Amino acid sequence: MWVTGEVLERIDWNEKLFSLKIKAAVEPYTAGQFIKLSQVRDDKRVARAYSVVNPPGSDCVEILAVAVEDGLLSPDLQSLNPGDNIEVTPKATGFMTLDEIPQGVLQGKHLWLLSTGTAVGPFLSMLLTDEPWQRFEKVVLVYGVRIAKDLAYLDLIKQLQAKYPHQFVFVPIVTREPFEDALTCRIPEAIQSGLLQQKAALDINPENSQVMICGNPGMITEAQSVLLELGLAKNLRRAPGQITVEKYW
Template identity: 80%
Template sequence: MWVTGEVIERKDWNDKLFSLKIKADVEPYIAGQFIKLSQIRDDKRIARAYSIVNPPGNDFVEVLAVAVEEGQLSPDLQSLNPGDKIEVTAKATGFMTLDEIPHGELQGQHLWLLATGTAVGPFIAMLLTDEPWQRFNKVVLVYGVRLAADLAYLDTIKQLSLKYPEQFIFVPIVTREDFAGALTCRIPEAITSGLLEQKVGIALSEEDSQVMICGNPGMISDAQNALLELGLTKNLRRTPGQITVEKYW
């Protein structure tokens, strides 16, 4: 079911990357889930999924999006301004949530969140809830982008570092230029080479790690394979494991 939302705020991170706050009657959701945004063009509905960046409990949803060259919907989303209307699904969905991560003995001590590009969004939503901090000793956010200017929500991430100095480890990865403090290789390579574990100071292991991976499908396949090599397994409802993924395309 579609409801009409109203854009109440827009933030441009760079000339392609932007966030929209949309006031809409969206049912209660779980951090990590996504809604769809939609426009009708020539009597045809164009609908695309967008992860919610803000934690549950507000009367708006915030999304982080990139305007894909020659994309059908995203360039139009980029042209929206406060006051403009956009259709939103009333119900959010998606299984890349902390509910889906095994509890108890199977959980392990460390939560690893691996994102490329806009896929940092659902992880920001999770990190702004209490759950990861109550369930895990260490929480690692790995955020890979092409250029430093593509790193969104750095203020929020900094606030999290200040709030959870012992628990939170942030690893930016910038692949197409040097950026102080960031790794320069892609996420799968950082896993395979051991560079990521070295940088974070903890090991990726079947016993101690839960890994959520989101974003570019090529990155997800390669990162998953790298983790399988380390002995981790896919997390499925019937057979709990350590790797939970959501592909954006």
């Protein structure tokens, strides 16, 4: 169930937020899926799930994580350096993928990706593939954090803006301090008030919108409730809709 991976690089976004690039024998995966990392300590294996940030076909897997002060694994992950080893699941899993989005007349024209914190990871993986740009006229990435230094991968996001200037809309949300061109309210409030739609210059409605939500459970529950009020429905395999969610813990 586990293979040994080698850390190629650690990127420190701030004192707690970091990324790891890991060389490991991981099977082909779909953008949006996650792997597990683990260590054995005192004869007990400690494992945690992390979404893969980079796209399928990469020569490594990259994860974005926060070192939780009392965490059983994340502080150790943050201490890893190039050349260190970490155990990895060889097979990625998870259903936060574009494969789960209805196609054809049920798809709609606009893809909304709503994320908080490290949950931006699976969406970046998707945005680095061709599929969202081929399927949707507009793609909106909403990235919510408390303070500006928690915004990771801004350079990558700017590259996507330059590559897809007419398709890609980026809406940062920073709730506890001013930040250039960012909204300051939480994602559910931004949808309910219409500020998010105004910022993106797009409406959210059942006819044109597919919404994927990944982040903390409170945000997901509240955002989903607001979207249901707008007439959108949960996306289920037996009953396709417009809202696809994955709780991040």
